Amino acid sequence: MHADITLTVDGRRHQLRVDTRTTLLDALREDLGVTAPKKGCDHGQCGSCTVLLNGRRVVTCLVLAVAGDGAEVVTAAGLAEGGDLHPMQEAFMDHDAFQCGYCTPGQICSAVGMLDEAAAGWPSAATPPRASAEGAVAELDDTEIRERMSGNLCRCGAYAGIVSAIGDAARRTHAAAASGIPRPAREGGRR
């Protein structure tokens, strides 16, 4: 069974007909030729297929393309603006945060989404519950970064570089979020 859907990927609008069984990952890679998101496990376990879906980081291997009809997708390839690399991409290069590079597009999208979550005041499992209850934003130390990035595996074990790259990018681009200045938490649901 087929469905006609619209996806905006890295700023370009596409209309396509998909088999309802197609995942968003396969629609991006096979139907649209957008190969930045990678297929690692295909079961939500590795994070290599991570993109920003309507602004939030998600794995695309467990999302049906038909359920994502109308969505806006940003992949690692769409983060660069006007030929300039995104600060997260710069930081990954500066810190040698990859070896084979297979997990990297997913790591970078996840890290960008993660910094937005931290800037919105979201706690993590590493955030002390008292601080979380008071609405304090976690300072993104290595423990916080590791916990918030645990959905992205790297088989080359480039974790040391990944953690320092993200810490660096956090300081560069989200100074407010990383400095512990409280900001109102994002509300759940629609307003």
Add this chain to the structure above:
Amino acid sequence: MNPFDYRRAEDAAGAAAMVADNPAAAFLGGGTNLVDHMKLGVAAPEVLVDITHLPMDEVEALPEGGVRIGANVRNSDLAAHPLIRRRYPVLSQALLSGASGQLRNLATTAGNLLQRTRCVYFQDTSTPCNKREPGTGCSALEGYQRYHAILGASPDCVAVHPSDMAVALTALDAQVVVQDAATERRVPIARLHRLPGEAPEHDTVLNHGDLITAVELPDMPMAVHARYRKVRDRASFAFALVSVAAAMSLGADGSVSDVRIALGGVAHKPWRALRAEEALRDGPATEERFAAAARAELAEARPLPGNTFKVALARSAITATLRQVHAEARGGDGHGGPGGHGEEQR
């Protein structure tokens, strides 16, 4: 994967009717469990009814003092919601200890409750499994048992329920709001999931076509000090071997006036530790009594050869969590362990 028809529901009762009328139809939430199972051949629905566009995505304070959580609220939004962080931190902690940031952004409240076991044989269609194919046998009885039950299992199935969130909801006495094609009803969380008995194919007491529309938390002042502790094989992004959600309130003399304890990773359902609660209530809050309560709860444990370690693990996890929530209830004066952080109470 089998071909299927995809539909978007217009309203809750309509969605319930669409699924109730077709034995091969299923609701689609975030899809992080169902789509996985469709790929594995564990589930093969012919119609998917996408309910994520229904207006069930608010977290709101109830006039009687509780909180209502819409079934479509994503796990990440729920964990970050100020009402939950302030009044039910154990729920926020449990959610944040589960899955990954990317998965929590997709997973819904109802989908999390109704996720199915992670038993490796259930997920592998080449092996016998009574839960997946009734009557074929249970491969885990002679197999890998590390993540299997020590309480309430049956000879037909020794699987555990994998949700962290559900353990916190069980300690919080949540009510699950269920809509069928005609009416709405409330099911206490402790009665939503079943023990396997002779029908492990049924995870819950819901009927085919029952739509979860919300989860309601009662007003519970002691929940402010409730905490979640999860023990697992790696520090993050792993299911629980054992987990504990606990809340405690103290009388003027420092004794335990009320307590809630629920366990994860030990049974076919989130396990409300009523024996431990009873052993503790209305008596002094001492280390000896915390340990005795943990022993009382696990007296009935029947571990498998591959998970005998979980009995002692569960005992120490319960004791440590009680020590921690006791310190929180007293005003966070230390020896709270991870999560206690020795901060002063406001």
